[in-house]
Amino acid sequence: xxxxxxxxxxxxxxxxxxxxxxxxxxxxxxxxxxxxxxxxxxxxxxxxxxxxxxxxxxxxxxxxxxxxxxxxxxxxxxxxxxxxxxxxxxxxxxxxxxxxxxxxxxxxxxxxxxxxxxxxxxxxxxxxxxxxxxxxxxxxxxxxxxxxxxxxxxxxxxxxxxxxxxxxxxxxxxxxxxxxxxxxxxxxxxxxxxxxxxxxxxxxxxxxxxxxxxxxxxxxxxxxxxxxxxxxxxxxxxxxxxxxxxxxxxxxxxxxxxxxxxxxxxxxxxxxxxxxxxxxxxxxxxxxxxxxxxxxxxxxxxxxxxxxxxxxxxxxxxxxxxxxxxxxxxxxxxxxxxxxxxxxxxxxxxxxxxxxxxxxxxxxxxxxxxxxxxxxxxxxxxxxxxxxxxxxxxxxxxxxxxxxxxxxxxxxxxxxxxxxxxxxxxxxxxxxxxxxxxxxxxxxxxxxxxxxxxxxxxxxxxxxxxxxxxxxxxxxx
Numbered sequence: 001x002x003x004x005x006x007x008x009x010x011x012x013x014x015x016x017x018x019x020x021x022x023x024x025x026x027x028x029x030x031x032x033x034x035x036x037x038x039x040x041x042x043x044x045x046x047x048x049x050x051x052x053x054x055x056x057x058x059x060x061x062x063x064x065x066x067x068x069x070x071x072x073x074x075x076x077x078x079x080x081x082x083x084x085x086x087x088x089x090x091x092x093x094x095x096x097x098x099x100x101x102x103x104x105x106x107x108x109x110x111x112x113x114x115x116x117x118x119x120x121x122x123x124x125x126x127x128x129x130x131x132x133x134x135x136x137x138x139x140x141x142x143x144x145x146x147x148x149x150x151x152x153x154x155x156x157x158x159x160x161x162x163x164x165x166x167x168x169x170x171x172x173x174x175x176x177x178x179x180x181x182x183x184x185x186x187x188x189x190x191x192x193x194x195x196x197x198x199x200x201x202x203x204x205x206x207x208x209x210x211x212x213x214x215x216x217x218x219x220x221x222x223x224x225x226x227x228x229x230x231x232x233x234x235x236x237x238x239x240x241x242x243x244x245x246x247x248x249x250x251x252x253x254x255x256x257x258x259x260x261x262x263x264x265x266x267x268x269x270x271x272x273x274x275x276x277x278x279x280x281x282x283x284x285x286x287x288x289x290x291x292x293x294x295x296x297x298x299x300x301x302x303x304x305x306x307x308x309x310x311x312x313x314x315x316x317x318x319x320x321x322x323x324x325x326x327x328x329x330x331x332x333x334x335x336x337x338x339x340x341x342x343x344x345x346x347x348x349x350x351x352x353x354x355x356x357x358x359x360x361x362x363x364x365x366x367x368x369x370x371x372x373x374x375x376x377x378x379x380x381x382x383x384x385x386x387x388x389x390x391x392x393x394x395x396x397x398x399x400x401x402x403x404x405x406x407x408x409x410x411x412x413x414x415x416x417x418x419x420x421x422x423x424x425x426x427x428x429x430x431x432x433x434x435x436x437x438x439x440x441x442x443x444x445x446x447x448x449x450x451x452x453x454x455x456x457x458x459x460x461x462x463x464x465x466x467x468x469x470x471x472x473x474x475x476x477x
Contacts, residue, residue, distance in 0.1 A: 003089035003136075009057050011064040015082040016071075019159055020369060021200060022320045023214075023306075023362075025078065025381050029126040030139075031163050032155040034114055035170070035409060035416035039101055039148030046177065046412030047150050049094045052142060055177035055411075056092055062188035063169060065160050065317065066090055066138045070128050076373035076380055078128055080137075080160050090138035093121075101149025108242070108475030109418040119143045119151045123422075126157050130379060137161060138169075152409075152416075163421075165317055167405045168192055174409040181412070194316040200306075200359075206367030207360050213301075213322055214361065215387050216368050218375065222382035231391040231426070238426060239458040242474040243449045244434060245275075249470040250447070253278055253339070260340035269347045276302050276398040277343040279429050279449065282467045283396045283457070284333045287427065289464075290456030293394045298333050300346065301325035301388040301397035309355040310362075322361065323388040323397060324353050336466050391426055400431045402447060407436055420475075423450035448474060 019025050037043055060066055068082035099117040107113045121141050137160050143151040156166040168191040175186045217225055254274045280300045287293045304324040307314050326349040332338045372380035388395050406419045415436060423430045434446035461467055
């Protein structure tokens with residue numbers, strides 16, 4: 001791998017950003033993504049290797065976090081540290097691929113097919129360990145396809161740079177790439193300027209009991225915890241599909257909820273609530289019909305950004321979140337006619353998470369972390385987890401990331417025609433915006449649903465008439 005040489009463009013000031021004051025430290029992995037650019041008269045010129053190297057250096061000059069490394073302090077807190085005299089350089093590599101853009105398009109731009117052609121970088125272990133060697137916070141690979149298209153693969157350590165930050169950075173890099181042709185300067189976007197949003201002020205007045213959404217256990221090793229909350233499934237028995245649902249179809253589902261008579265006067269539901277309820281209902285039904293899980297009640301959860309409720313700035317790096325959950329009865333899950341009721345429940349669940357409740361949750365986490373550190377637990381950051389992610393439970397969740405800037409990276413020849421990420425966790429559905437429509441000014445006209453399930457459940461989902469009526473398969477693995 002070729003490391004980026006920052007030379008005189010490296011940020012001059014050192015920096016330190018505490019990460020264990022934010023729930024993001026529980027997501028210790030690398031977030032990967034492909035962006036596919038169609039062949040065109042300017043594609044190879046605008047994305048030439050020398051130009052991309054120069055523009056990446058320019059973009060990194062404003063993002064010292066991507067040039068830093070994890071540091072474990074004496075109190076066992078963890079921070080990202082940037083030292084201009086000791087840069088942890090990102091990597092950037094190039095290759096000429098034999099596969100054509102047209103072939104990848106024919107397979108629905110499948111992440112698995114792109115990997116088979118070697119267009120990716122092996123996903124690194126993002127776990128923070130006291131004795132682990134430094135790994136780059138950002139890794140990039142650019143593949144020039146046989147027919148003139150380009151596949152750009154990137155991944156960042158999710159703890160330091162979550163998905164929204166990664167795509168915001170790639171879009172910033174693309175703007176810097178365009179600016180090179182004109183000698184122009186590109187201001188760092190607000191989304192990448194500050195890390196302060198991730199820090200929650202705590203008073204030390206922690207409640208005795210923690211929130212039901214978060215668990216901590218110092219009596220077991222991190223490896224034992226991982227095994228205990230992970231359902232044993234052979235890798236070949238898991239399927240990862242991408243489906244599309246149009247904005248119009250989702251509007252129809254929302255209208256059905258609004259016209260059902262379930263909502264009280266003045267009550268409303270968001271598009272995300274409708275989508276979460278519909279996906280959760282269909283996926284839970286599929287797991288039941290496929291006999292993957294026994295019949296019973298289900299936990300439905302959704303990712304909830306805590307910044308607004310905690311009174312923090314809603315833009316900038318760092319996004320403390322919680323997996324807001326509720327219990328849904330078997331009948332409500334299995335009866336498609338109860339979608340309006342489930343949507344209302346999902347919406348009200350989000351409303352229950354007040355700033356006071358979330359502040360108490362953060363107070364408890366901070367106090368628990370201190371107790372582990374003072375009790376000589378070597379790596380306290382590896383002993384926390386979200387209870388909803390225990391795959392032994394009957395739990396299904398949705399993360400609506402429809403505002404993420406996944407298609408805004410125009411390096412000078414147009415935006416990516418398609419983007420693909422990877423969702424390894426069964427029953428946790430990730431929602432991304434689809435590609436820009438061919439006509440009109442809309443940013444997108446469909447959502448892409450990343451669904452990973454055990455084979456019997458995936459078969460049952462694809463056979464569900466309610467699902468098939470509004471969702472179509474884009475790519476399968």
